[in-house]
Amino acid sequence: MILTFSSWVGWTIVGFPIFVLIICRNHLYRNRRSERRGRKRKEERKRMLERLKRYERFYENARDIFFILDKNGRFIDVNPKFAEMLGYAPEELIGHTSKRITHPEDLEGLKELFKRVLKGNTGRYEFRGVSKDGRIIWFEVIEWPVFDGEGEVKEVKEIEGIVRDITERKKIEKALKDSEEMFRTLAEKSLVGIYLIQDGVFKYVNPKMAEIWGYETDELIGRSPLEFIHPDDKETVRKNLERRIAGEIESINYCLRMIRKDGEKRYNEVFGSRIVYKGKPAIIGTLIDITERLELEKAKLKAFEQIEKNIENYAILVDQIRNPLTVISGITEVMLDGKDGELRELKEIIMDAVKRIEDVVSKLDRGWLESERIRDFLRGKLGGKRKGWKKLGIKYRQKDFED
Numbered sequence: 001m002i003l004t005f006s007s008w009v010g011w012t013i014v015g016f017p018i019f020v021l022i023i024c025r026n027h028l029y030r031n032r033r034s035e036r037r038g039r040k041r042k043e044e045r046k047r048m049l050e051r052l053k054r055y056e057r058f059y060e061n062a063r064d065i066f067f068i069l070d071k072n073g074r075f076i077d078v079n080p081k082f083a084e085m086l087g088y089a090p091e092e093l094i095g096h097t098s099k100r101i102t103h104p105e106d107l108e109g110l111k112e113l114f115k116r117v118l119k120g121n122t123g124r125y126e127f128r129g130v131s132k133d134g135r136i137i138w139f140e141v142i143e144w145p146v147f148d149g150e151g152e153v154k155e156v157k158e159i160e161g162i163v164r165d166i167t168e169r170k171k172i173e174k175a176l177k178d179s180e181e182m183f184r185t186l187a188e189k190s191l192v193g194i195y196l197i198q199d200g201v202f203k204y205v206n207p208k209m210a211e212i213w214g215y216e217t218d219e220l221i222g223r224s225p226l227e228f229i230h231p232d233d234k235e236t237v238r239k240n241l242e243r244r245i246a247g248e249i250e251s252i253n254y255c256l257r258m259i260r261k262d263g264e265k266r267y268n269e270v271f272g273s274r275i276v277y278k279g280k281p282a283i284i285g286t287l288i289d290i291t292e293r294l295e296l297e298k299a300k301l302k303a304f305e306q307i308e309k310n311i312e313n314y315a316i317l318v319d320q321i322r323n324p325l326t327v328i329s330g331i332t333e334v335m336l337d338g339k340d341g342e343l344r345e346l347k348e349i350i351m352d353a354v355k356r357i358e359d360v361v362s363k364l365d366r367g368w369l370e371s372e373r374i375r376d377f378l379r380g381k382l383g384g385k386r387k388g389w390k391k392l393g394i395k396y397r398q399k400d401f402e403d
Helices: 003-062 078-086 104-118 167-189 205-213 231-245 293-335 341-382 384-392
Strands: 065-069 075-078 123-131 136-148 153-163 193-199 202-207 251-258 265-277 280-289
Touching: 065 078, 065 136, 075 078, 104 123, 104 136, 104 153, 136 167, 193 265, 205 280, 231 251, 231 265, 231 280, 265 293, 280 341, 293 341
Parallel strands: none
Antiparallel strands: 065 075, 065 153, 123 136, 136 153, 193 202, 193 280, 251 265, 265 280
């Protein structure tokens, strides 16, 4: 196609204004987009400034301690709480290492933490800080690395950290540790068995408990106490354990029979109470072996019974001797009274024998009275057979005391 001069002039007259309009429109659009981007950047800068102000307020007013270290371990920045807690002004710490505020015995551990973080790891450590006036403050510190550079190769340029005062927590921990040590010392040296039952098994038994049952302590830990109870008492023991765990009763005292490792049956008296241990219900208690005590009481009861029989026999014996003796004495007086010679001598012999027998009977009377006093004394001490059994709370006592 051949463009003529007239055609060119016509296109120029019509097209040029359109071309100019297009250029102006595009320029206007670009200006508007630029204005929008400018407003957006201003809003972003405003939000960023507000965020920085919030961070600054948080940093300045935080109750915890914030700090920044350089690669040589020197403070680049600390928040006011750090200086306030230790009694220093911020400028007294900036440029110094942690050595200035760390207890000498904990300094090496803090250095090891710094080395680990410098290798790119996050670390935690507890140490004693020393304030400007010499007070000891327990701190927990967490440090993390700040990297310089992007991509695969990154280098630690700074270390940031947060420190928290844990002095009160340490005091509580120490008090708890001291209490646990005191309990363990008392328990380990106790002359009675001590046990802790939770989740149906022994969590702790002291050496005396293991000795009473004939086992080593580690042979009892983790096992149910019902494994060692006499078959006839298992149900009673099970119910008593369940009632305490359920909170139906706080404490209980009763007796049971158990089977030692060597197969011997022994009688135990237990005192148990419900507690909460590590957030769960448990039973702590003491245990003593009363087998010898029961045997001693058995002997006392038998002696008591024998005294009762002796008292009865004394009364019968005295009557059986005194009655015939009275008859003999009366007949002798009647038959030989006023007689001379051999009969008189015979009377004297008979009456002398009667007197000696009466002396013996009198002694039996005194023994009977003394036996009564002993019986009354024992009755007061033992309270009678049934009362004695009830006192120890052993329902099967009478059966066990039968020969």
